[in-house]
Amino acid sequence: MIAFVIRRLFQALLVMLVVALIGFTMFRYVGDPVAQMVGQDTSLEDRAKLRQDLGLNDPVPLQFARFIGNTVQGKFGISYRIGRPVDELLADRLPATLELSLLAALFAIVVGVPLGVYTGLYPRRWLSHVFLTVSLIGISLPTFVIGILLILLFGVTLGWLPTFGRGETVDIGLWDTGLLTVSGWQSIIMPAFTLGMFQLALIMRLVRSEMLEVLRTDFVKFARARGLSNRAVHFGHALKNTLVPVITITGLQVGSLIAFAIITETVFQWPGMGLLFLQAIQFVDIPVMSTYLILVAFIFVVINLIVDLLYYVVDPRLRVERSGGGH
Amino acid sequence: MANPLLEVRNLRVEFPTRKGTLVAVDDISLSIAPGEVLGVVGESGAGKSMTGAAIIGLIEPPGRVADGEILLDGRRIDNLSYDEMRKIRGKEIGAIFQDPLTSLNPLYRVSEQLIETITTHMDLTEKQARARALDLLKEVGIPAAEERLDHYPHQFSGGMRQRVVIALALCAEPRLIIADEPTTALDVSIQAQIITLLKRLCREHQTAIMLVTHDMGVIAETADRVAVMYAGRIAEVGPVQDVIKRARHPYTEGLMGAIPTIGGRDDLLTQIDGSMPRLTAIPNGCAFHPRCPKVHFKCHTVRPDLIGDGSHSASCWLMEKQAAQGDSQ
Numbered sequence: 330m331i332a333f334v335i336r337r338l339f340q341a342l343l344v345m346l347v348v349a350l351i352g353f354t355m356f357r358y359v360g361d362p363v364a365q366m367v368g369q370d371t372s373l374e375d376r377a378k379l380r381q382d383l384g385l386n387d388p389v390p391l392q393f394a395r396f397i398g399n400t401v402q403g404k405f406g407i408s409y410r411i412g413r414p415v416d417e418l419l420a421d422r423l424p425a426t427l428e429l430s431l432l433a434a435l436f437a438i439v440v441g442v443p444l445g446v447y448t449g450l451y452p453r454r455w456l457s458h459v460f461l462t463v464s465l466i467g468i469s470l471p472t473f474v475i476g477i478l479l480i481l482l483f484g485v486t487l488g489w490l491p492t493f494g495r496g497e498t499v500d501i502g503l504w505d506t507g508l509l510t511v512s513g514w515q516s517i518i519m520p521a522f523t524l525g526m527f528q529l530a531l532i533m534r535l536v537r538s539e540m541l542e543v544l545r546t547d548f549v550k551f552a553r554a555r556g557l558s559n560r561a562v563h564f565g566h567a568l569k570n571t572l573v574p575v576i577t578i579t580g581l582q583v584g585s586l587i588a589f590a591i592i593t594e595t596v597f598q599w600p601g602m603g604l605l606f607l608q609a610i611q612f613v614d615i616p617v618m619s620t621y622l623i624l625v626a627f628i629f630v631v632i633n634l635i636v637d638l639l640y641y642v643v644d645p646r647l648r649v650e651r652s653g654g655g656h
Numbered sequence: 657m658a659n660p661l662l663e664v665r666n667l668r669v670e671f672p673t674r675k676g677t678l679v680a681v682d683d684i685s686l687s688i689a690p691g692e693v694l695g696v697v698g699e700s701g702a703g704k705s706m707t708g709a710a711i712i713g714l715i716e717p718p719g720r721v722a723d724g725e726i727l728l729d730g731r732r733i734d735n736l737s738y739d740e741m742r743k744i745r746g747k748e749i750g751a752i753f754q755d756p757l758t759s760l761n762p763l764y765r766v767s768e769q770l771i772e773t774i775t776t777h778m779d780l781t782e783k784q785a786r787a788r789a790l791d792l793l794k795e796v797g798i799p800a801a802e803e804r805l806d807h808y809p810h811q812f813s814g815g816m817r818q819r820v821v822i823a824l825a826l827c828a829e830p831r832l833i834i835a836d837e838p839t840t841a842l843d844v845s846i847q848a849q850i851i852t853l854l855k856r857l858c859r860e861h862q863t864a865i866m867l868v869t870h871d872m873g874v875i876a877e878t879a880d881r882v883a884v885m886y887a888g889r890i891a892e893v894g895p896v897q898d899v900i901k902r903a904r905h906p907y908t909e910g911l912m913g914a915i916p917t918i919g920g921r922d923d924l925l926t927q928i929d930g931s932m933p934r935l936t937a938i939p940n941g942c943a944f945h946p947r948c949p950k951v952h953f954k955c956h957t958v959r960p961d962l963i964g965d966g967s968h969s970a971s972c973w974l975m976e977k978q979a980a981q982g983d984s985q
Contacts, residue, residue, distance in 0.1 A: 547758035554712055554753075555773045555824060556746025559738070565772075566761050645808040646762060 330641065330648070337637055341630045346397075348626035352619035353396045356406070357385075359615055366409065400623060406616035410609070415620045418605060424505045425495055426594070426601035430586040432517060433525035438579060441529040445536025450563060452541065460533065467530035476523040476596035483519060491516045493598035520597040524590055528582050535578055539571035546570075572643050580636035588625040659730075660687035661864050662711065662749075662832055667724035669706050669715060671935075678935040680706045680719065682888040685962075688832065693858065693865045695879030695896065697872055697911070699932045703888040704868045708834040710734070711866070712749050713741040728832075747777040750825035750863075754837040756817035760809035766793075766820055767805045770827060777828035792823040797853060815846035822853065829861060836868045851878055872915055876900055881967075884908050887932055887943035894968030904970035906948045942972070950974060 356362065363380050371379075380386060384395060399405070405415035444464075448457040467475075484492035496512030498505050507513030543549060544567055552566045591603030598604075602621065609617035640647055669681035681703040688694045696704045709715045711726055713733070726734040733744055745751070753759045761769060770789035774780060780788065786805075793801040796819040809817055818838065825833055835854065839847035855878055858865050867879055875882050876896060883893040884905065892905040903909040913926035930947045933939060939946055945955035954973050963975040 547753055547755055548761045550714065551751070551753055551759040551821070551824075552761065553714055553742075554745055554751035555776070555827070556742050556744070557772065557776055558742065561772065561776075566764075569763050570761070644763060645765075646810050 333641070334638070337634055341634055344630055345623075345626060348623055349397055349400060350393065352400075352623045353393050355619045355622070356396070356615055357389075357392065360613065362615070366407075405620040405623075408609075408614055408617050410612040410614045410617070415616050418617065419602065419620065419624065421505070422600060422602045422605045425507070425599060426587060426590055426603065428506065428508060429517060429520055429524060429594070429599060429601060430583065430590050432521040433590075434528065434579070434583045434586055435525075436521055437525040437528035437532055437582075441532030442536050442575070444529075445533040446540060446563070446568060448533065449537040449540025449544065452537075461537075464530035464533050467526045468534075472523055472527065472592045473596050475526055476519070476593060479519045479523060480596070490519055492519075495600060520593050520599050523596070524586060524593045528579075528586065531582065532575065532579060535575055536571055539574055540567060543567045543570045569643070573640060576636055576639050576643065580632050580639075584625075584629045584632045587628050659689075661690045661692075661729065662688040662866075663725075663727040663730075664707070664711065665725045665727070667707065667710060667726065668722045669703070669710050669719060670722040671719045675936060679888055679938070680935060681710065683724070684885075684888075684890055685724075686883055686890065686893065688864045688866060690831065691858070691862045691864055692881065693855070693867055693879045695875035695882040696866060696868045696885060697870060697875050697882060698885035698891075699870060701932060701935065702885040704870075704885045705836050707885075708751075708836050708866060708868050712745055712751050712834055713738075714745075714751075743777075746773060746825075746830065747828045748830055748832065750827075750830035750833040752818075752821055752825050752833060752835040752838045755841045756814055756821050757841065759821050760817060760824075762809055765806050765808055766812075770805075770820075770824060773824055773827040788827075789823075792826060793820070795857070796820070796823045796826075797849075798823075814842055815849065818842060818846075818850050819853065822850075822857070826857065826861070826863075830863065832864045832866065833858070834866045834868070837870070838867070839871070839874060840869070847874070854878070872900075872911060884911065887938055888935065889943065890962060890971065891944065892968075892970040892972075893962070894964070894970075898968045902968075904964065904968070904975060905944075905972045906950050906974070907944050908970070910947075910949075 362383065362385065363376055367376060367379065384392060387395075403416045405419075407413065408415050408418060411418065444460050448460050451457055480492045483490045491512065494516060495507040496514075496516035497510040498507045498513060499509045500506075501509075507517060549562060549567055552562045557566075589603070590599075590601060591607055593599065594601045594603035595607065602624075605617065606621045608614070609621065664684060664686050667681055667684045668679065671678040671680055684703070684707060686694065686696075686707075696707065698704045706715065706719070710721050713736070715721065721734055724734070725732055728744065728748060733741065736744070760766070764772075767786065767789055770792065771782065771785045774785040774788055775782070778785070778788075790801055790805055793805060798804050798816060798819055804812070809820070812820060822838075833854075838854065839850050842850060851874055854865065854867075857863065865878075867875065869875060879896045881894060882896045882899050884891045884899070884907065886907050892899060892903065892908045894904075899908060900912060903912055907928070910926065910928035914928065928947055933943060933946070939956075941957045941959055942948070942951075942955040943959075945951045948955065952973070958973075960971045960973050960975070962969045962971045964970055969975070
């Protein structure tokens, strides 16, 4: 177990190094950092001095080492566009995005898994057909359409929910949360629903097909033959066996929810990282872009690590060292 | 036979399909006495597993029991609700399936699966159930049972897993066990152990077994009586020695002829030509007639019922002839 965790941590470190190299390359070689930082009328001497001060004349490996050192300490440089340190910008934006995506993911799981179980257990009931049809719409409608329709209905026509922003936020130390105020909750409902809809449909359909599969297995038949209750068979024996693929997909999806909430954030003017990143692209704000890249990679690596550990918790077969061959 | 434990009367199992209704089990009647081992033998698709599934009420939809009655101790159980039937499954009728590698849930410890089954049917505390689980594992011959109790299924070999499956089937002391090909997936050397174990346990617990298999050797060793099935019907039924030594149905004769015996001359092995008809195309008359070496014209049109004396009977028109000859002598 510990060997496994160490091995995985090592792999994660390797991935992060590679991503950092890409981030560094972007930072160093896409355009000239000095030219981006100074005004048109800066003299050549000043430019050379700045270049020297920034260490851009040092050997490349040294620069890379310094880049990594800074990154580990959370120093990501200064945004070309806004002129503030990138870590401050992210600290402002990250809570908004994390709250939105985690709430969306929670919504997708809490609603998607039970619906998947239901449609898997009773594939012929009309309610299952309704769920499946609705989920098909959830998958096929683009996110922005759902968002805009929601805004039209609940924001404009009914006037129940705010159409943009996060509402009031409360600062709790490092974190700027919207989940402690009524207006914060009102504001997050529609974006979270919009963002989670696709994931919900995906999780539901995945759970459903896994359930259908598992219910046909011998051990479920045998569990029935032992006279266990329906509840024990369905939720104890069947559902638990669907979890490994569901955890895999959900993990990946949570990662992409955080990283690519851009569209939803744009539609709802949600002050999150997605919006920051979009603006960074428009203005070729390289420090922000490369930081975003590293951050997203970090999030994916962390989630994957968690997913791998969850496998261990769920499936005892993985706990045996790989010596037996097969399973 | 006085007071059979299980009685199946005119059972018919149907599968509606797009091409029409398939009859997997067609008008089968059989009975099992307390403590008796009934072997049910036949080729794949003869309906033997389906009969077992019908008895424990686990035919997979869209299959259904279309006709007939199943009685346990004289009480009908084929028309019970799912929940009522659930109390019979495991408690009165246990089941053992073919493949021990897939019968156990890979994510639960053996102890968890045993305790869960025990507490479902018996009024025991967790601790008592655990003690009973341990006893059961010892009884089915698992070495170092204390240690093995908390292992996961994948840590057991195939034969050991089948022992665990047997322990699970015995959890609540059922009076009947439906053993559906319990040894087919195992090595030959393990097969004998499992069969011996089953026999011993059932003798000790007075449990009856319906032993479904296609292995005539297993039947000969284990069963008291045997029912030979062909294309959803019973071809022949009787005490096992009678059926083996004096097979009355040409199909049974064919089956016996196809079993090699050690020391016998292997050039004398016979085979039955052709294969069992598909359920979509069961011939008129006797279903076996296209393959029967002793076929005559009546077999093409009229289906024979089981004919014979009290214990040993066969569904073949030859029986009628023999009976007639017996009368004239």
